[in-house]
Amino acid sequence: MIFIDACLGKETEYTPVWMMRQAGRYLPQYRALRATTSDFISFCRDSAKAAQATLQPIDELDVDAAIIFSDILVLPLEMGMDLSFKAGEGPVFAKPLSELKALDKLSGDRAVEKLSYVYEALKIARASLAPNKALIGFCGAPWTLATYMIEGRGSKTYEKSKKMLYSNPQLLHSILRKLTNALKDYVCEQIKAGANAIQIFDSWAGALEFSAYYEFAWSYIKEICAHIKKEYPNVPVIVFPKGIGGFITKLDGDFDVLGVGWECDIASVKNSLGAKYVLQGNLEPARLFDKMAIEDGVDEILGVMGGKRHIMNLGHGITPDVSVEHARHFINYTRSRSKELIKGKK
Numbered sequence: 001m002i003f004i005d006a007c008l009g010k011e012t013e014y015t016p017v018w019m020m021r022q023a024g025r026y027l028p029q030y031r032a033l034r035a036t037t038s039d040f041i042s043f044c045r046d047s048a049k050a051a052q053a054t055l056q057p058i059d060e061l062d063v064d065a066a067i068i069f070s071d072i073l074v075l076p077l078e079m080g081m082d083l084s085f086k087a088g089e090g091p092v093f094a095k096p097l098s099e100l101k102a103l104d105k106l107s108g109d110r111a112v113e114k115l116s117y118v119y120e121a122l123k124i125a126r127a128s129l130a131p132n133k134a135l136i137g138f139c140g141a142p143w144t145l146a147t148y149m150i151e152g153r154g155s156k157t158y159e160k161s162k163k164m165l166y167s168n169p170q171l172l173h174s175i176l177r178k179l180t181n182a183l184k185d186y187v188c189e190q191i192k193a194g195a196n197a198i199q200i201f202d203s204w205a206g207a208l209e210f211s212a213y214y215e216f217a218w219s220y221i222k223e224i225c226a227h228i229k230k231e232y233p234n235v236p237v238i239v240f241p242k243g244i245g246g247f248i249t250k251l252d253g254d255f256d257v258l259g260v261g262w263e264c265d266i267a268s269v270k271n272s273l274g275a276k277y278v279l280q281g282n283l284e285p286a287r288l289f290d291k292m293a294i295e296d297g298v299d300e301i302l303g304v305m306g307g308k309r310h311i312m313n314l315g316h317g318i319t320p321d322v323s324v325e326h327a328r329h330f331i332n333y334t335r336s337r338s339k340e341l342i343k344g345k346k
């Protein structure tokens with residue numbers, strides 16, 4: 001699998017490419033499949049449909065890796081939190097977490113067991129995928145999951161989470177501890193079910209100053225990475241701390257691939273961390289609205305990375321209003337240009 005080879009720093013014939021949120025609403029076949037189930041959570045719990053959605057971008061775009069169709073919030077859901085997805089509003093927790101008593105009622109072990117529909121979807125997807133295509137399992141990072149659980153919904157200010165961080169850090173650490181313990185088992189179950197790599201999404205990494213980020217977010221991510229590496233040393237681990245442009249170069253840990261958000265200058269990241277970690281990213285997703293913008297952006301990133309120790313991706317998820325034709329252009333253009341670049345260097 002070219003994607004796994006690249007994750008492990010091996011030389012490849014071209015730069016492998018996939019897109020975050022590649023199984024999603026910009027694909028007409030996803031919208032059609034999604035319309036067969038009324039709510040998003042029931043759709044995630046339907047392993048056969050989730051597996052089908054996972055494979056759609058492989059069939060449509062020929063990306064080098066599939067990511068299992070699910071959501072980061074199924075973990076807090078199955079721990080016992082009341083979650084719903086409201087059209088136009090996104091995820092909403094009916095009773096946001098604010099005290100230890102409520103945390104004590106949540107069970108990580110029960111979640112890892114109840115998430116069997118994700119493992120089943122992975123098994124089905126892996127059995128249907130061509131042997132040269134990788135299957136990525138994923139989870140949300142403890143900090144990002146905790147912010148959703150505490151705020152109750154997406155937030156611009158992270159007011160409640162930050163208030164807890166500075167005024168009741170013990171409670172926040174208790175939440176993060178419980179999530180981390182569950183996540184370690186959850187990702188290992190995904191690997192057992194057929195995931196060839198694991199990506200940890202820390203979508204709200206950019207909300208914190210460096211010292212707080214390290215203590216309340218990164219230290220837990222490092223613990224999950226170390227656990228995966230101890231249990232499965234050959235399974236690549238990708239971390240994606242979105243939005244931390246300012247201190248991305250200060251991060252360390254036992255992982256293989258560092259996901260680079262589109263706000264970061266990938267040349268600087270390469271200079272400081274490119275020898276230690278394979279880099280993934282970081283085309284600004286809005287470039288997908290225009291073919292010239294795609295080509296200019298891809299040329300610039302490939303020019304910096306030189307076809308080595310790099311996985312092409314967007315610098316965050318693809319948005320619903322991008323055309324399939326443009327998404328395909330991004331994949332095909334990356335493949336053909338990186339092939340030429342790598343051939344030229346040999």
Ligand code: CP3
Binds near residue numbers: 040068073089
């Ligand atoms: O293709 C893939 O990447 C796999 C599937 C996937 C989904 N969510 C499906 C989804 C993945 C990897 C995620 C991760 C996820 N979910 C993140 C981390 C990545 C990021 O974007 O930062 C976050 C923060 C979430 C939480 C979440 N789930 C939000 C905020 C929303 C609503 C926003 C929106 O776009 O509507 C979701 C719902 C969701 N998860 C959808 C999909 C395809 C849209 C709902 C639908 O199709 O009905």
